[in-house]
Amino acid sequence: LRHLVLVLGDQLDHSSSAFDGFDPQHDALWMAEVSQESTHVPSSKLRSALFLSAMRHFASACRARGWRVHYTPLEAGVATLADALAAAVARLRPQRLILTAPGEWRVLQALRTTARALGVPLELREDRHFFSTVRDFAAHARGRKQLRMEHFYRALRQRHRVLIDGDQPCGGRWNFDTENRAAFGPAGPPPVPARVHFSPDATTREVLTLVDQRFPGHVGDLATFDWPVTREQALLTLKRFIDERLPYFGHWQDAMWRGEPWLWHSQLSAALNLKLLNPREVVAAAEAAYRAGTAPLASVEGFIRQVLGWREYVRGIYWTQMPEYLDRNALDAHLPLPAFYWTGETEMACLREVIGQTLRLGYAHHIQRLMVTGLLALLLGVAPKAVHTWYLSVYVDAVEWVELPNVLGMSQFADGLTADGRPAPGGPMASKPYAATGQYIARMSNYCSACRYRPHQRTGDTACPFTTLYWDFLMRHAKRFASHPRMALQVKNLARLSAEERAAIRARADEIRRAVT
Ligand code: FAD
Numbered sequence: 001l002r003h004l005v006l007v008l009g010d011q012l013d014h015s016s017s018a019f020d021g022f023d024p025q026h027d028a029l030w031m032a033e034v035s036q037e038s039t040h041v042p043s044s045k046l047r048s049a050l051f052l053s054a055m056r057h058f059a060s061a062c063r064a065r066g067w068r069v070h071y072t073p074l075e076a077g078v079a080t081l082a083d084a085l086a087a088a089v090a091r092l093r094p095q096r097l098i099l100t101a102p103g104e105w106r107v108l109q110a111l112r113t114t115a116r117a118l119g120v121p122l123e124l125r126e127d128r129h130f131f132s133t134v135r136d137f138a139a140h141a142r143g144r145k146q147l148r149m150e151h152f153y154r155a156l157r158q159r160h161r162v163l164i165d166g167d168q169p170c171g172g173r174w175n176f177d178t179e180n181r182a183a184f185g186p187a188g189p190p191p192v193p194a195r196v197h198f199s200p201d202a203t204t205r206e207v208l209t210l211v212d213q214r215f216p217g218h219v220g221d222l223a224t225f226d227w228p229v230t231r232e233q234a235l236l237t238l239k240r241f242i243d244e245r246l247p248y249f250g251h252w253q254d255a256m257w258r259g260e261p262w263l264w265h266s267q268l269s270a271a272l273n274l275k276l277l278n279p280r281e282v283v284a285a286a287e288a289a290y291r292a293g294t295a296p297l298a299s300v301e302g303f304i305r306q307v308l309g310w311r312e313y314v315r316g317i318y319w320t321q322m323p324e325y326l327d328r329n330a331l332d333a334h335l336p337l338p339a340f341y342w343t344g345e346t347e348m349a350c351l352r353e354v355i356g357q358t359l360r361l362g363y364a365h366h367i368q369r370l371m372v373t374g375l376l377a378l379l380l381g382v383a384p385k386a387v388h389t390w391y392l393s394v395y396v397d398a399v400e401w402v403e404l405p406n407v408l409g410m411s412q413f414a415d416g417l418t419a420d421g422r423p424a425p426g427g428p429m430a431s432k433p434y435a436a437t438g439q440y441i442a443r444m445s446n447y448c449s450a451c452r453y454r455p456h457q458r459t460g461d462t463a464c465p466f467t468t469l470y471w472d473f474l475m476r477h478a479k480r481f482a483s484h485p486r487m488a489l490q491v492k493n494l495a496r497l498s499a500e501e502r503a504a505i506r507a508r509a510d511e512i513r514r515a516v517t
């Protein structure tokens with residue numbers, strides 16, 4: 001065998017760089033399902049099933065092209081990618097291994113170490129899926145005092161001529177945030193378009209049974225599994241999003257409502273992260289809707305900002321800052337994650353709703369992740385790594401390069417060092433902690449009307465835990481943020497509280513911590 005081309009579960013792209021020069025006469029593909037990828041964090045059954053089903057469909061499509069695929073199924077009982085690869089190399093004796101850069105630092109190290117130990121060269125190729133390379137990001141970051149997504153995003157829009165007229169951004173502005181992000185108000189959302197639903201085929205059904213048997217204690221309800229597992233299904237999900245949801249995406253991007261998990265969100269992250277979809281086709285379809293007049297610019301820009309801006313930016317942060325990034329803990333937070341994150345059993349209605357939906361569907365939208373589950377962990381002072389383990393486990397779209405900066409940096413403000421390792425007032429993911437009281441959740445959702453707590457109360461039996469913990473957070477970190485340009489004002493507000501009230505907040509916060517951790 002000349003080349004053994006390694007294809008990982010998040011590299012299901014027929015035009016991947018790994019296939020450049022592929023010669024079916026002399027080369028073959030290698031794919032492996034191993035238990036460690038579902039157990040190094042306790043991966044939700046939904047997440048495992050999505051990866052395995054999509055991998056099996058991809059392998060079939062490659063075989064249908066006449067390509068040889070050496071596939072280790074989970075049933076073979078192989079524990080690690082390293083073990084599976086070692087067995088394949090011993091059997092097939094390839095001259096060279098070819099791999100497109102993987103999405104996780106841990107996996108890259110494992111494959112590199114294995115190849116070295118086996119004495120077979122490993123050729124690592126650029127991941128062309130993204131608009132930008134890690135080198136582009138590193139060049140952008142070099143010499144900058146502060147890294148900000150907005151600067152990187154604007155540079156990418158210019159370079160790729162996305163929403164650009166002449167040499168100006170469409171509509172004369174780069175950012176339409178002020179027109180987006182409305183709440184629903186008491187009447188709630190108008191009728192939400194139906195979710196595209198893919199009934200499991202024979203391959204998926206086999207995987208669902210397998211995952212249920214192999215990982216019985218893991219969270220996730222497989223009875224509801226309907227995620228796209230092929231490129232054709234992913235393309236249909238994209239089309240339906242562009243036609244039905246994109247026009248309202250931006251306007252209600254941050255809003256939340258009981259019993260409405262999907263709202264106007266695209267639900268495309270898993271298909272993008274598995275590489276069933278290319279971000280260029282997603283961005284082009286959104287821009288085309290604006291040009292055709294079927295979706296307003298504010299919505300389209302709001303959406304493109306997520307895909308071309310945030311998604312590319314977090315990847316740059318991850319690969320330029322790993323492996324140290326994983327150990328950042330700028331706010332010195334060490335509590336364990338409350339057990340109810342794994343069950344949804346809590347009296348806090350917002351968490352009950354968001355965690356319940358997450359465990360059931362493997363999905364929550366950005367504000368639910370940031371301002372409900374993420375916010376509580378931030379305010380409590382949960383160890384960032386424990387928070388990271390939960391997020392990497394429970395979402396179908398969780399791949400470490402995108403999950404980690406969002407969790408550790410954006411939601412927990414734990415990455416408070418600059419790119420070159422100096423202390424920064426804000427980390428590269430956020431210029432300040434996303435700290436808020438329960439009143440933010442009350443404004444953006446109807447969760448509080450079903451809750452036994454009151455979002456405006458900071459002390460007493462019915463005080464909203466978010467609100468108590470917000471003030472406690474400010475007191476605990478007052479010194480750290482006293483001269484922080486974007487936090488000083490919030491810290492100053494502490495002066496409005498009497499000594500008794502501060503003591504009562506502290507006591508109540510301690511009580512909450514004891515009860516939940
Ligand atoms: P939409 O709301 O429709 O957004 C469109 C697309 O933009 C998404 O599909 C996604 O590809 C991209 N996008 C949006 N926000 C971000 C972001 N902050 N960073 C990177 N890409 C973004 N996204 C993941 O793909 N995997 C994760 O594991 C993940 N973990 C997160 C953890 C936390 C704490 C937070 C705050 C965010 C996380 N995100 C993650 C980002 C975002 O929440 C999800 O991409 C989004 O909710 C997925 O749903 P959607 O496809 O309907 O997205």
Ligand code: SF4
Nearest residue numbers: 348350438448451464
């Ligand atoms: Fe959540 Fe507080 Fe509202 Fe209850 S009152 S739903 S805990 S924000």
